[in-house]
Amino acid sequence: MFRTFRKIGILTSGGDAPGMNAAVRAVTRAALSCGVEVMGIYRGYSGLIDGDVKPLGLRDVSNILNRGGTILYSDRCPAFKTEEGMKKAVDTCRRLDIDGIVAIGGDGTFRGATDLTLRGVPCVGLPGTIDNDITSTDETIGFDTALNTVLDMVDRLRDTCESHARCNVVEVMGHHAGDIALQSALAVGATAAVIPEIPFSQDELYEKIRRNRKLGKRNFIVIVSEGMGPDYAPQLTQQIQQNTGVESKFARLAHVVRGGQPTLRDRVLATMMGEAAVDALFDGKSNLVVCLRHSGIVLTDISYALALDRMYKGLLSPGELDAFSPEHIAEMKKTCDERRAAMQKMYDALNRLGL
Ligand code: ADP
16 A cells, blocks of 8 residues: 555545446445545535545445445535635545545546645546546446436337337437437437437438338337437427428436436446545555546546547647647547547447438
């Protein structure tokens, strides 16, 4: 062990995701197995500011591996972004002898983790979000469960669409990312997916529906990512009916996709990532996010992960890459290209195979 850890904290922050509990369990048990105490920090960074913290023993994390949500609860905490809030959070760590923190959440949570690390509380992040919108990891904790929930819901909609010869437009979560929409569309055999990353032709969709209706197809499923904006999917539903004559219904799955028991894949991912986070922290590493890359668990610097993310989303500001070597920048571009190519490939397959 690089430094003597007496006690670490664990928190879940930002949007919750199935599998967060599995990560809490893994982190807790991995730390306890090294003789290090664990403090559960409730309501994300809000709990750190307020001192809403309780010790977690081996048994406190029993029977949570299979539960959705997060036993530590989650919160969005604007106060944490202020110098005063940050100071209170650091004071809580000092007062309670918390030597390091594992923070489970998305990019906002990781920014907070960096701020704490800079103020002397080493942090490691775990990517917990259903949206799969963290570019440095191939998969986030919660994504697989969200996909399977969409699958179950849309399979049901398809049954009734088939009976009544209808179209159902289904809006799914994903924040600004189309991963849930695209992958679930492939898996349910949808006619189309509409996602923010790839331009979409409504006219081609109407034509596809008209053509296949003439050939006898009864049900049509169109999956829309919430990243298209709240009005897009309801309006598309009306347009499909007007332009094809096929009766069309709209369904917004919304937060139902956030809940439920984590799948096997999310439980395994959360468990392996949670253990890796503790090992990294106890090896003296910090300001890292644990990622899945090409089927292996790797550690990525948070500042690298955040810059990569902004590169992928086209949000880089001038000079933002100055701190990185040409090799790192080339590697980031390669990751972005790989991710875009994988998405395009799925999109093309959907258009080719989905009727
Ligand atoms: P997510 O982690 O899912 O992206 P948010 O963006 O809501 O969710 O971030 C979760 C929390 O992380 C915020 O409520 C805030 O407490 C903290 N946070 C977000 N951005 C920053 C930042 N720039 N600096 C410090 N803390 C931040």
